Amino acid sequence: MAEAKYISNDKLTAWLDELAGKMRVIAPTRQGDAVVFAPYASGQSVELAQEATAPPKSVVFPASEDLLRYDYRKNPENLGQVDVELLPTISPEPTLVFGSRPCGVRGFLIFDRVYDGATYKDPYYLARREATLFATIACGQAENACFCHSVGSAPGDATGSDLLLTPIADGFVVEAVSDKGAQCLESSLLEAAGGKADEAKAFREKALQEMGEPQDFGPAQQKLLELFDDMGFWEDVSAKCISCGACTYLCPTCYCFNITDENAGLTGRRVRSWDNCMSFQFTLEASGHNPRPTKAHRLKNRVGHKFSYYPNLHDGIIACCGCGRCIKSCPVSVDIREIVTKAMAHQPPAVEEAAK
Numbered sequence: 001m002a003e004a005k006y007i008s009n010d011k012l013t014a015w016l017d018e019l020a021g022k023m024r025v026i027a028p029t030r031q032g033d034a035v036v037f038a039p040y041a042s043g044q045s046v047e048l049a050q051e052a053t054a055p056p057k058s059v060v061f062p063a064s065e066d067l068l069r070y071d072y073r074k075n076p077e078n079l080g081q082v083d084v085e086l087l088p089t090i091s092p093e094p095t096l097v098f099g100s101r102p103c104g105v106r107g108f109l110i111f112d113r114v115y116d117g118a119t120y121k122d123p124y125y126l127a128r129r130e131a132t133l134f135a136t137i138a139c140g141q142a143e144n145a146c147f148c149h150s151v152g153s154a155p156g157d158a159t160g161s162d163l164l165l166t167p168i169a170d171g172f173v174v175e176a177v178s179d180k181g182a183q184c185l186e187s188s189l190l191e192a193a194g195g196k197a198d199e200a201k202a203f204r205e206k207a208l209q210e211m212g213e214p215q216d217f218g219p220a221q222q223k224l225l226e227l228f229d230d231m232g233f234w235e236d237v238s239a240k241c242i243s244c245g246a247c248t249y250l251c252p253t254c255y256c257f258n259i260t261d262e263n264a265g266l267t268g269r270r271v272r273s274w275d276n277c278m279s280f281q282f283t284l285e286a287s288g289h290n291p292r293p294t295k296a297h298r299l300k301n302r303v304g305h306k307f308s309y310y311p312n313l314h315d316g317i318i319a320c321c322g323c324g325r326c327i328k329s330c331p332v333s334v335d336i337r338e339i340v341t342k343a344m345a346h347q348p349p350a351v352e353e354a355a356k
């Protein structure tokens, strides 16, 4: 792999401009109180100090996208015959996501097992995934909602990234993680990192060390199954939830969607949009029956999916990257760590107690 490079803060904009000349660059920018990923415009300042409010999920999996568009054409020779023309919708643009944190990229590894699985491959997702590079910034100080080190990651985790940038005094050490990432280092604005690479390694180790001991969520896989029918437990932990859905929309690993068809005369489109399992409508059936009728059922599913059902299907991998966005953004402070911890510690009532 290419040798580590260094770029000083005063050359960062010029490097981004260079990269933006070769591909679309998406970078974190401030919008009011929020930091969001948006197309980079030449010379623009990027917000790298604060973790983005939303992860870069929508770059590869848009909040709403056309799966297909179609035109109906009546055959003028035979008015009883209608031809349907399908119009192409997959046209991914080479893209660099600059400035995500490791957890935001790790979310795509959870997606990959579903949309690039053995039995199903999603062409829309895969086309964008293939066209997208990630230049990730190592975190120096975990926020109090962060727990990436408890779900198999770390503040300096480069898994899934193409470049890893580690902030050191007055600039960044930039290391290629993939061959595509190495091509981004071909710039006269970058210089050999030399001894600064050791400084960067020490920075990442310190950040991990300061997070303290990781919590072992492994036992949750079985424990959440045992608690499946204990609705008293789920009613208790979901009591304050207001079913707003912020936790799902901001989650880097939530991949559920809904599909709707929209017609306008002889043209139409099939649209895929993010869906939200915390909403009553998510499982509402046409008959009116709802298998998850209460918020207790829905929170049970969300937590169970991430810490038990997904790991059961995917080699024990927890479908949560520990970013803490659901914790920070929940208006009533529902904390998924607390729920899983409580579930792991939960003891079923003694037989005589249960019989009362």
Ligand code: SF4
Pocket (backbone or CB within 6 Å): 247, 250, 251, 252, 253, 254, 306, 319, 320, 321, 322, 323, 324, 325, 326, 327, 336
């Ligand atoms: S469940 Fe919460 S902490 Fe885990 S990845 Fe989703 S938003 Fe982040």
Ligand code: SF4
Pocket (backbone or CB within 6 Å): 240, 241, 242, 243, 244, 245, 246, 247, 248, 278, 326, 329, 330, 331, 332, 333, 334
């Ligand atoms: S963000 Fe909080 S209140 Fe909103 S649905 Fe999620 S857990 Fe419930």
